[in-house]
Amino acid sequence: MKHSIYRFLTAAVVILALGLAGCSEEDSPTSSTPKKPTVPQASFSGPNTTSNNEFVQQAKFSSSFFNVYGEMFKSFATLPGTQNGNVWTYSETSNGLTVTVTTTLLSDGSYTWSIVMNGQYVDDDTTVTVNNWKAFEGTSSADGKTGTWRMHDYNSSTPILDMNWATNAAGVESGSMSFYEKGTIISQVDIVNNPNGSGSLTTFEKGTTALYKRMELLWNPDGTGSYKIYNEAGVVTEQGTF
Numbered sequence: 715m716k717h718s719i720y721r722f723l724t725a726a727v728v729i730l731a732l733g734l735a736g737c738s739e740e741d742s743p744t745s746s747t748p749k750k751p752t753v754p755q756a757s758f759s760g761p762n763t764t765s766n767n768e769f770v771q772q773a774k775f776s777s778s779f780f781n782v783y784g785e786m787f788k789s790f791a792t793l794p795g796t797q798n799g800n801v802w803t804y805s806e807t808s809n810g811l812t813v814t815v816t817t818t819l820l821s822d823g824s825y826t827w828s829i830v831m832n833g834q835y836v837d838d839d840t841t842v843t844v845n846n847w848k849a850f851e852g853t854s855s856a857d858g859k860t861g862t863w864r865m866h867d868y869n870s871s872t873p874i875l876d877m878n879w880a881t882n883a884a885g886v887e888s889g890s891m892s893f894y895e896k897g898t899i900i901s902q903v904d905i906v907n908n909p910n911g912s913g914s915l916t917t918f919e920k921g922t923t924a925l926y927k928r929m930e931l932l933w934n935p936d937g938t939g940s941y942k943i944y945n946e947a948g949v950v951t952e953q954g955t956f
Contacts, residue, residue: 751802751817751825753787755858756780756879758889758907760915763937767956770939773915773931776903780889783863783877786850787815787827810834811844823856835868842868852877859887872897885909899925911935921946 758781760774795804800819805812811833818826829850835842847869854861863877872894879889887907892899902918902925914932918925926946933939943952 750791751819752854752856752858753791754784754827754852754854754861754863756784756887756889758879758887758905759913761913761931761933761937761939761956762911762935763933763939763956765937765956767941767954769929769931769941769943770933770956772917772929773905773933776891776915776917777905777907780877780879780891780905783852783879784858786829807833825854825856827852827854844869901925911937 758777760777761770763770791804793804793806795802797803802817803814804817805814807813811831814830814832816828816830820826827850828848831844831847831849833844835844835847848866848871850863850865852861852863859879859881861879863875864873865875866872867874874894876892876894877889879887881887886909889905891903893901898920900920904916904918905913906915907913912933912935914930916927916931917929919928926948927944929941929943931939931941938956940955941953942950945951
């Protein structure tokens with residue numbers, strides 16, 4: 715899972731940096747883009763507390779990890795780009811790497827997204843040559859509050875990360891991330907944020923035959939809460955409050 719997280723964050727930083735660099739170079743819109751696509755919006759948060767509890771910190775990290783998805787597109791959405799019918803294209807090149815973001819408006823008002831990379835990509839001090847690598851692809855609703863997201867391994871369609879998020883009519887925001895190793899899910903993180911500030915985070919890990927619940931953390935509107943840690947047999951091995 716750590717490898718998948720690192721790969722995702724590295725790619726996100728590259729995309730964000732390229733988008734911001736392009737924005738500083740081209741800060742006036744062109745006539746080819748009369749309307750911008752709605753950027754996906756994920757706004758998860760962990761417990762509202764200053765507690766140093768390791769599980770609280772894990773919840774805060776995981777919640778912010780969900781939000782990286784939207785930040786990647788916000789940077790590119792500020793660029794002029796080009797529009798051809800219902801398709802928008804944004805592209806930037808830096809240090810031998812070209813990142814192209816393509817957004818397509820569908821008939822129901824939702825969008826499809828893809829990010830393709832070409833050139834030299836640096837991951838954990840290792841330089842990899844990528845050729846039409848569709849690093850990311852996904853969908854989002856017309857308002858950006860619901861969607862799916864997938865990251866692929868280098869130069870392939872093998873997934874290393876899946877993500878989905880949604881906000882229901884009551885304002886409850888829920889999301890899930892699945893991490894893969896060689897195409898097999900090895901862990902999962904589920905999160906729920908309620909309008910009153912309460913929420914939950916549940917993690918799952920690959921066991922002998924299937925995923926099992928590893929951690930469950932619940933928090934109240936005031937930031938207090940509780941956690942439980944489980945083994946593969948479903949037995950609570952640690953629990954506490956914060």
